[in-house]
Amino acid sequence: MTLEEYLIHKTYYKATYINEKEEREPIQVLGDAYVLEQQNELPDLSYIRYAQGELYFHYKDFEAAIFKWENIKNELRPWARKNMADAYVELGLAKDAEDIYKSIKSDSTTLQMEVLLQLFSLYINQGQIDLADRTLKEAVSLNPDYPNVTEIARAFYEKQEMVQDAVQLAVSEAIRTESITWFQCVVRYVKKGWTTTYPPNFFRDFIKAVYDVEQSSFEQTLISLWESYSEEDCYLEWLNMLGSILLDLELKENSRISSLYKETYFHLLEGQYFIKEISGIVPDLITNWLKISSSSDKIFVASAILAWNEVYPSSLDPSVISDAEYNICQAKSADEVFTHSLRLFKAIARWSGDHELEVSERTKWMVQQLMDEDAHHLMVIGPTGNGKSSFINSILGGNILKPSTSSIVLFKNSDVLDIQEVREESVEKIADISDFQASTASQLQMKLIDFKMPNKFLSENEIAVIDSPSFQGNSKGRNDYFHYLTLADSLLFVLNANVPFTDKECDILLQIQKFMPGLPIHFVLNKIDTIYSEREVNRIIEETESRLSEYFPGAQVYPYSSVYESDEQLSQLSEFIKTAIHSVNREQGRTENLLYLIRHLISELLEKRVKMENEMVEAISWKEDIVGRLSGARHQLQDLKGEKTQQIQTEYQIIVEEIRNEIISTIPSILKGCTDFIKEDSDFRRIHSELNDEMNNRVHDYLYQDVLPKYYGHLKKWISRSQGEFNQCKEYLDEMCEGFNHLYGEAKLKLEFDFRVIDDWSRDADRMTNSVRLEKINILSRNTPTQLLLKGAGKLFGAIQQNKTMLYTKYKNMVENEDYYETSVIIANKFMHQFDLFEKGLERDITMFFKEPLTMMDQLIEQTHEKINNQHNTLQNLRANPQKYQDPLTLFEIRLRQFEWMFDAAKEIQPIY
Incomplete structure (x- = not known):
């Protein structure tokens, strides 16, 4: 143990004063040493005191330990101060301990580390996480090799x-x-x-x-x-x-990493990235993948490299390409090509659906048929007149097919009858066989029919029979015909026994063979029943086989009669079919057909992309033209509204003015005619009031008996004429809608005027002419001098007989000579008041009549403008970002080429018959 290790563990006293044979207690040993040192001339007690401090610390006499360590002045002083801080920690005096720890200065890395670790522990105990973190980082930075320091840091970081x-x-x-x-x-x-x-x-x-x-x-x-x-x-x-x-690394084969590379490669080429995003990634990815790939993935990565190199030839190192070529040549099989190709098809379908380039229902259906492993697809072909339809009918056990159809029909065994026409954008159900025959009778277009039915022959032989139309020599017909050949696992050509294998038939088959060199072809020699000599039959069969062998070596020929149906003949046909299809590598053929369909689909989507842009340009132009026409029609309708409003209002004003003028001109005569009400024996004291009442009554009778009926008659005629005008408007609107609907190709515009206004006017006419109430007016109470004089005279002299003659004469003169114009105007105004109110509402009513068509046209114009703007934005994005469509299709084609490389490298060479 080093000196620093003794100092760390506070066992310095053992290293310096206690030997292994010492039997005395350490405290006694140190006490004796202290006494001896004091006897020296220049005693140095620091070392002994330091050691005594350690012992006191271990005995938990922390105050004594601190006292001893306070007096250390030699090189152990930094350690003594560290120990003092430790003692303060034990005493619970954290602040004092922290101050001492921070004050220690030393060149010893070990002491610095111990101080930092003690501070870290102190901060942890106090919950000062930030200070603990800072202190621990300082310790790790100072000496990461210090025992346990990084482990302490790891545990601390994980806990926190x-x-x-x-x-x-x-x-x-x-x-x-x-x-x-x-x-x-x-x-x-x-x-x-x-x-x-x-x-x-x-x-x-x-x-x-x-x-x-x-x-x-x-x-x-x-x-x-x-x-x-x-x-x-x-x-x-x-x-x-x-x-x-x-x-830069020497990578070794690793199946797990190779699988990850494969998954990543699929992900990058799934169509969600632009080429500029991955063009710098894929070359390194497939280069490294080749180095690390497992044996089972070698053909996959090698084909990926060759496919990428075809599109981007300068992005890969030549040595990588050479390695890929070597590995592709060593391939023995490519079992997963069909599965990967199917995954590619689904990726394309998913991408196209997200970008408004839907895959046709026909293509989807054809791929589904390639996935059907339960039945061998036997396509039967032959020129018109060879009895192809009758041959198929004899297999199906009924008169189902009619001769000379232009349809592709796939007959498959099923528990129930289910017939569907597969169109480009939908699949439509056909009710029964008669509807099927009617549907396929047309020669105008090639239809695709999925015909499921219970059939013993199909079930027992595990086949599906495909009826194809006669071969068309023109370019489009030939291309369509070849396209549907991809449904076939093998081909059965129906020959006519009377003229077997003509030059035209040979030419048809050679074209098919050129298009699909791996498609097995066999023959049925039909109408053999028309040859009456068995010797002649054998001769025809031998000659036909001989001719066929020149072009299709090993092809089998089966003589057949569609007329003489028998179980034996069907049984022999079953054996013939089983023998013919026995050696067919169905998976290989369907893989090749699926690759063809994918390539065709990519080309189709590229064409659709161009077509979509052209259609969008045409659609925008058409909508802009429609908007112009709609705006023009809307303006015309608005002008028509103004014209009819003015016309109808004017006609009504003429009626009102005529009635008003008639009232004003007629009432004075009526009022003057009231002189006959004045008699010589009248009570002239009350004559003024009675005469006024009589005048009001006569005016009232005139207005209600003459004016109102006349006005009502005029009003009804005006309403009828107005309805006629409105009907003209309706005719105009209907013609306009018909014109626009013809342009739209559907009943887009269906506009109606609000004819309820006519009913409202009729009700108003009845109401106005039945509910007019004219208040009594004071015709003779206008305070003119004559009236005042006569009124006063009547009251004074009315009772005197001698004066009545004079008053009678005066009253008659007054009534006959009075100017009633002002009174007539007042009466006319009061009488015509509600008719004037009706007139003021005419413009509003006519506006309501035109409101719905104008509103709907405004909405349609606005909607069309919005569609134009949206399509403009879409078109601009389409043109600004052509890679949005081109890049995914390019990546799909790279993947397709990869699978074609795999398929070509590993496919077995099969005879074409």
Whole structure:
């Protein structure tokens, strides 16, 4: 044990004063030594006092220990002060201890570390976590090799959940010490999710350190970090950093890491990243993958390298390409190509659905058929007249197919009858066989029918029969025909026994063979029943087989009669079919067909992308034209509203003015005619009032018996004319809607005027002409001189008989000569008041009549403007970011080329018959 170790444990007294054979108590030994030292001429008691302080400390006499250590003046003074602080801690005097700890100055690293650790412990006990953290960091920085200091730090950080400090400590210690324990500690933190906040480059040196020390830890570290970053925004940064690191390392085969590479490769090429984001990552990724890949993944990574190199030939080192070519040549099998290709198809379908480029229902259906492992797909073809339909009907056991259809029909065994037409955008159910026959009778387009039915022959032979239309020589017909050949596992060509294997038939088959060189082809020699000589039958069969062997060596020929159906013939046909399909490598053929469909789909999506942009431009232009037309029609409707408002109001005003003028001109005559009410024997004391009442009564009778009926008649005619005007407006609106609906191609505009206004006016007409109430007016109480004079005279002289003749004459003259114009105007105004109110509401009523069409047109114009703006923005984004569509499709094509490389390298060479 070193001196510093004795000082740390406060056993300095043992190292200096106590020997192994000493039998006395240490306190006695030190006391005796103290006495002896005092006897020296220049005694130095510091060392003995220091040792005595240690003993007092161990005996828990802390005050005595402090007293002894206070007087130490030699080189042990820093240690003595540290011990004093320890004693104060034991006494519970934390502040005094802290002050002493902080005051200690020494060149001894060991003492500095002990002081820092004691301070750390002091702060922990006091709950001063920040000070404890600061002190511990100082200790680790001063001497990380000091016993247990980093372990103390690790435990402290974990307990306090100081994640960043824990991670930084573990990584730095792992790099410094190259300790597996620290490597495992970092991995533990990674799995807990503590490291994701750090940029990937933080682990660069750590990864290298792990690689240099221990391979199993390297695998564990790499996988845990990889998985932790896989869901983070910095995932690409991680892959980029990792790629640059691993390029310089001698990597060994590792199946777990290879699997992670494969998963990552799929993820990067799934279509969610732009090429500029991954173009700097993928070359390093596949280069390193080739070095670390397991034997089962060699063909996969080699094909990935060759596929990437085809698109980006300068991004990979030539030596990497050479290694990939070597590995692809060594491949023996590619069992997972179909599975990976199917995954690629689903990725494309998912991506296209998210970008408004839907995969057609026909393509989806065709891929589903390739996934069906329960039945061998036997496509039956043959020119018109060879009896292809009758041959298939004989297999199906009924007259289901009609000759010369233009449809592809897949017949499959099922428990129930289920017929569906597979269209580009939907799958439509066909009710029964008669509807199926009617549907397939059309020669205008190639339909695709999924026909499921209970059928013993199909079930027992585990086949699905595909009926195809006659081969079309034009380019489009040929391409469509070849496209659906991918449904077939093998081909059965129906020959006519009377003219077997013509030059035209040979040409058709050679074109098919060129398109699908691996598709097995066999033959049915139909209509054999038309040959009456058995010798002739044998000759035709031999000659046909001989001719066919020149082009299709080993192809089988089966003579058949669709007319003479029998169990024996079907049984022989079953044997023929089983023999023909026995050697077919169905998985290989379907893999090749699936790769073809994916390539066709990628090309189709590229075309759809261009078509979508063109359609969007056309749609914007069409909508802008529609908006212009709608705005023009809206303005015309608004003008029509103003025109009809003025016209209807004017006609009503004419009626009102005519009635008003008639009242004003007629009432004076009525009032003057009231002279016949005045008699010589009238009571002139009351004549003024009675005459006024008579005048009011006669005016009232005139207004209600003459004016109101006339006004009501005019009003009804005006309402009828107004309705006629409104009907003209409706005709205009209907024509306008019909024109726009023709442009829209649907009943988009259905506008209606509010004809309830006519009913309202009719009710108002009835109400106004039945509820007019005219208050009595004082016609003869206008305070004119004549009226005042006569009124006064009547009261004074009315009772005197001699004066009545004079008053009679005067009253008659007054009534006949009075100017009643002002009175007539007052009466007319009062009578016409509610009719004037009705007139004031006409503009509002006509506005309500036009309101709904104008409002709906405004809404439609606004909606169309909004759609135009949205499509403009979409189009601008489309043109500004062409990579949004091009990049994923490019990546999909790279993956497709990879699977094509795998397939071509590992496929078995099969005969084409």
